[in-house]
Amino acid sequence: MDGSQGDLLEAFREGPRLEPAAVRRFLSDNPEFLTGDDGLLDELGLKVAQGVSGGNVVEFAPAAMARIHAAHQQEATQRQQLEETARANFSAQAQTHGAVVDLLEARNHSDLARRVNELAQQRFGLAAGVIALETDTHSPAGWKMLVEGQVDMILGGDQRLARMGFAPTALGLFGDRAEEIASMAMVRMAIWEPSRQGLLAFGSADPEGFTQDMGSELVAFLARVVERTAERWPILS
Template sequence: MDGSQGGIEEARLEPASVRRFLSDNPQFLTADQGLLAELGLKIAVGNVVDFGPAVMARVHAAHQREASQRQQVEETARANFSAQAQTHGAVIDLLDARNHSDLARRVDELAQQRFGLAAGTIALETDGHPPAGWRKLVEGQVDMILGGPQRLARMGFAPTALGLFGERAEAIKSMAMVRMAIWEPSRQGLLAFGSTDAEGFTEDMGTELVAFLARVVERTAERWPVL
């Protein structure tokens, strides 16, 4: 075979050439049962090529993808609903606090029992002693922990925040922290939750629910004067 013939053979393998050939010679495909079987096709009534097996396989795959996506959406919705329900229950627990010490205890308990976390704590910037059960911070420490005076919350891991969790600090792999301003004149504080899971709190997570709890802690703490 010479070069010109080889060029013709290669041209015939182009998709457009194959399409034209099959269009001009439909019997080439419909008469070749072996080729139809290899392609997963069959001849339907009326001499029409039925793409049954191939099409059904694609439809099934698409259905599986849709089902998987729907399941993910449903699981996310259930998780959000559960988190909101637990948060509402936590609010009731916090509002029942009898004093600052009881409030701190309830924050730690709800962190562990309601949210499955390692710890929950309240911290306050003060020159003296913070309320019983609260962690003491020096002036400016809230800004340092959160990463600046403009930041209201921080999610993820912050080595500078490990001291908030006392003897449980070594187990903490991620944190959720929200700035608080309590009393008049306001004093800077933090509501912090710690998880033993490095992915428990990540930087891309929303802070709405944690911030909501922080506002509840602020209002509850203001029931009693700080000494």
């Protein structure tokens, strides 16, 4: 070990008193300490530049460049995912706003149920859309009739407001299309005064169409629109 290397090692032994400026000055005065140590160059991701007089210039090694490229690719992928999510959210909101206009143009309860099913299929690419009502007499034309307490049973809990994902207890809502349904989005409704319990349900043929970790805000918004629209017309007792 020559004197310069000994000086640097001694400085490291002294611990906290070693300053970056001192290391910089040492490497500037003794470049061969770095350029002559292949192991250290590999650890730092550097290599001696080829074709340079004196061999005292170092450049990034391929491994270092690969790390930079990988980081760039990861950043680009994350940015692309964010952009795709933003576009999907914007599209969903635009379709929901269009669906609201369709629902508000309903002429009666039967037409409202028809429009819910049509917007489910045509606007959202789903298998079906259903309006259901708990009643001990009869439900409006086109609506699914439920017995008292069935909304709680379908949603899986007393006064639970929404349920996303697959629920076997909800398959009956979709009638002859039940076999196609692999996931559902369902929101509780309260219609008329005194209120009657109801349900707005959408069914998808895709098992991942609706999952438990999805938010129910847009479906709940549509449920509120259906509630207010249905209340335009009285229900016959």
